[in-house]
Amino acid sequence: MIKSKHLLGIKELSAKEIYHILDTASGFKDVLKRDIKKVPPLRGKSVVSLFFEPSTRTKTSFALAAKRLSADFVNFSVSTSSVIKGETIQDTALTIQSLGADFMIVRHASSGVPHLLSNILEMSVINAGDGANEHPTQALLDLFTILAHKKRIEGLTVSIIGDIAHSRVAKSNIYALTKLGANVRVICPPTLMPAEIEKLGVDVFHSTDKGVKNCDVVMTLRLQLERQSKGFLPSLEEYFNLYGLTSERLKLAKDDAIVMHPGPMNRGVEIESAVADGPQSVILEQVTNGIAVRMAVLYLLAGVKK
């Protein structure tokens, strides 16, 4: 059973809870294969998204997940709202709650915002990405995708390549994968490695070749192009040379290794087109699975006793 009505991060979940969400998602995956992709459990509930950072895929994925559970979905558009008139985030959130919403899907550039809101709101808060902290539903859909291909998580070797320091996707995946017993490797230049990351039980690599060797899953992350101007990297070309996932490098992984990317991709920066579009890529499956996983999250949180 899920203990909290909020999903703030993978940090806060137990392995048992993670598996419960994934199992529930499998059921919804079947729903998505039907001709009529809609079930009634959240009829009469409303889900509001409050995104302080641009997002297309996550927001759309949540919207479809909510609608397929028969909930009403409303996007609270920050760029046209009172937020830009100086309203505090707490006031914005309380306003949305007073409108009668049951779920708030929140994304914010500052870590801890979902936690801040969960302290003042009665409604369920779902973290759709906060700063460099967590993006729990992304990690859950990644696990779901890995499970679909590998049938297990425990004992797998998962190599995560990219801007670990600024990546909430990396963080959530590290928590999720280590909780379920995978071996996690993180691969990136030292300038993009967060402090004391090895204490999370991951192996640190600065060489991509060594890091992807014999792994079961290669996960590449989006490189924010502004990292170069901030002095983390000399050039995007050099980044690609050292950390880009090429067909050549992918050969070092196990033959049946899968390639993942949370999107949106920078082709030619962190991943070569031949790999992104190649037979080992499961990138588009990740997107599809995202809906099933988010349906599971909404469904299970709705069942948590208030």
Place this chain on the structure above:
Amino acid sequence: MNILIKNGRVIDPSQNIDGYKDVLIKGRKIQGLYTKGKAPDAGKIIDASNCIVIPGLVDMHTHLREPGFEYKETIKTGTMAAVKGGFTTVCCMPNTKPVNDTIAVTEFILERSLKEGSCSVYPIGAITISQKSEALTELEAMIKAGCIAFSDDGMPVTNSVMMRRALEYSKIFKVPIISHCEDLNLSEGGVMNEGFVSTIVGLQGIPKAAEETMVARDLSLCELTGGRLHIAHVSTEGSVKLIRNAKSRGINVTAETCPHYFSLTDEAVISYDTNLKVNPPIRTAHDVEAIKEGLKDGTIDVIATDHAPHHIDDKNKEFDAAAFGISGLETAFALSLHLVEQGTMDLNQLIMKISITPSKIMGINKGTLSIDADADITIINPENKFIVDPSKFASKGKNSPFNKWQLKGTVEKTVSMGKVFEWK
């Protein structure tokens, strides 16, 4: 009317006194210390049974916010918070609006504190005009107006030549230059200590090196110039080591730390409580131990509050957007007294660090119960427990990370320039 403080344990390290004595106050001055029963009659008797009677506490690092940020604190409320916390003297930092970089601002602060203040207020002037590291302020004029030290606190003096000139030029007046050590490039964007905890909460860290590189720079400049350097709010083990080493080489440096740097670790930030956001940031358990060691062996001379009151609206925000600072005057002594309980130092040393030594560094006649000294006396029940309740602070700033902490050592009465403050 004379006042007699009876039955208390008087501890005054400035005179090597520790014993049961009665303190007689006449007007604004101390008339004398008497063995029990030998004091002349007085119009008002204060019973200090079960209490220690010590020189009024002196905070050499306070933000009173006035002029300019009266919504955060005023001279009136800040000095009320001071006496409530046992402080009879505060030295206020110049990062007001306008900055205290002219005699007009200095005079305003002094006039306002005479009119509305509860304790003695000594202004600290800015080192550079507008704290911009571009041009020195007029030290002589500001000292004449009442400034007793200079600092660009809140901002470091980024220009090394300007810091050199400040340390050199201030030698004319023998006033301390108080340095807020922070490399702004290294700390840019940071909101907490950089380390494992910043990694797991996903907040941008401020590396210890941001402080330590500037401590090292300023120690070098102090050695070069023979100036009088005081390092503000030391927070890291590396800084303690650098200062210890400099002192062993005879460099004329003193240093302070604040209660939050020996009472908290960065793990608390997992809660995202913005009351823990302070600059420099709260560091690791390792640093806490080093700070205590530095206090113990004398590397760190002073405990100051860095009282930085904020309005709730400035704290009730996303962690990244919240203001830096802790409202510290009303918890400082009890948190420091805990160090005595832990055996880090004895009461004598504590009183040195929180009253006598800061008075000496700032060159003011405070921190003593000697005859004819100002009647600045703090009466504390060291065994009495209390729960910290920021909503009851006299300070406008309720921003305390110690909310709901149980502490020991209540300020029962504070006598400031002969005026008695009591609560309950």
